[in-house]
Amino acid sequence: MHFITALLGVYRAEIGLVVLAAMFVAFVRERYSPTVIAVVGACTFALLGMLDEKALFSVFSNSAPLTVGAMFILSGALIRTGVISRVADIIMTRAERRPRLALAEVAIGTIILSAFLNNTPVVVLLIPIMFKLAQATGYPVKKLLIPMNTVAVLGGCLTLVGTSTNLIVAGIAADQGMxxxxxxxxxxxxxxxxxxxxxxxxxxxxxxxxxxxxxxxENGGNVQDYLTELVVPQDSDLIGRAVGSLSMFGRTVKLLGIKRGGDIRRRDLVEEELHAGDRLIVRADGAAIMTLRESDQFELGIAADSRTSGQEGRVVEAMVSPSHPSIGERLMDIPFLHALRVRIIGIHRARHLPGPDLPETRVRGADRLLIAGSDDAMRSLRDNPHLIGVDVSRVRAFRRKKAWIAMVAMAGVVILSALNVVGIGLAAVIAVGLILITRCIDPEEAWGAVDGDVLVLIFAMLAVGLALEQAGSVALMVGWITPLLQSAPAWSLVFLIYFFALILSELLSNNAVAALLTPITIAIAQQLGVDPRPLIIALMIGASACFATPIGYQTNALVYAAGDYRFADFVRIGVPINIVVGIAVCSALVLLG
Known part of the structure; x- marks a missing residue:
């Protein structure tokens, strides 16, 4: 025991590097998630006595992870209030008129959105839009998905809040006295x-x-659309209005036909005037259906008793069992619809939209139903042996009336921090308080919007970085590197830091690389007597602008799966883009920094 203690006392710095090297090997092998590796690494340093309890828990006072979490919630509020969906609707409307011009508009819009929102929801939203644009323009979708992802990542490099990596680096740099x-x-x-x-x-x-x-x-496997029907009430204000004048139709709600007097009309619907009792056959995603349900403009779906309202009670989701006795029969004849006071407000079928309308749809195994009804009816549905997974639907209506609050909150964060009125972390936390108190987003949805995996990874890597500093490992590495760089021109340091961060981030987690390299970069700059600020900016962008592998950035993996790309597809286009972007950023830092 005394031998081990003595060994740790004499070779603390070297042992710290051994633990770090083991972590790098584990990161590359990917047998465990980066978060698990980072947490185990931090615990290892604590067990070896290189990180005491006070130092370990001091990382939780760093504002960077908390700011990242607040920005996740603000992005979630923009999604919950329908702001992002509305932007997508505008894009698709313009794409139908001028599809090629829409491509340029999408690229510009993606850059702007990604500069202020987390890239991941932006890319998730745009994947199905790219499939639609591919159909409209005739371009292969594989020629659109990677470019869309690339501009989203580049947009995240434009501001401090564009990526969590930027916030992490800035937070650590501030702790280091910058x-x-x-x-x-x-x-x-x-x-x-x-x-x-x-x-x-x-x-x-x-x-x-x-x-x-x-x-x-068609949608990149990301959208779950339902077939439903909207019934125009007898006293509706919409009677006499042209269908084309209704603002609800767009990307998430598409009109398929109008059923009137037993006939279904499917052409030239835009100029058609609405009559009382018309049934609009539409395709819509779950959030759009829930929003229509709360609008009270229409009665949704079908019921055996017309007095049963879809606005009452709760909405559950259920899957039809392959053993259901109604398989092959009309949905209108499914037994529970007549036995209980419920309405079926939507039906989803994988990779195929059923029809011709909701009541005439022939039931198949694995069909998913959205069902509205009272609590008593829901309990009966749960006892139905022919329905699987009956549970309260997770889809929620957009809170469009509160969209302006979410936009003001996000704009306030940007403006207040840009004018140095308050720090970005404080501004983001205040904005979160605003959107919670005004119910732009419910608390459970807000916490669900936070990517806890990312936050734990950040805290763990902050602890690892602190342990390396306390053990003297950072000073040891800087001592090895500094003599090699002393004769190098000052401008070359920017290129070295950028491309070193880039190469590591193509193989490892961006946030882990950023947390690890920030204190090392600052220490090298201090030893060489150069301004660390350009080097830190090079590190920020180099750790994020990674395009050569599907694991280089989290959104790369999304389009990799959605577009069915090969690994080589990313390498072929990503390596030259990495080089071009790196030279441009580093040149700007050298000339203007």
Missing amino acids: APFGIFDITLYGLAGTIAGVIALICLSFLLPSDAPSIAG
């Missing part, structure tokens, strides 16, 4: 990389594959 970064301090350099990256995409588009995905459907 002047705080403003929200737009990196914009000029990120803009240089964005412009260069877009030009490179255009010039190198011939490297993108043009074959069709073999696994993704």
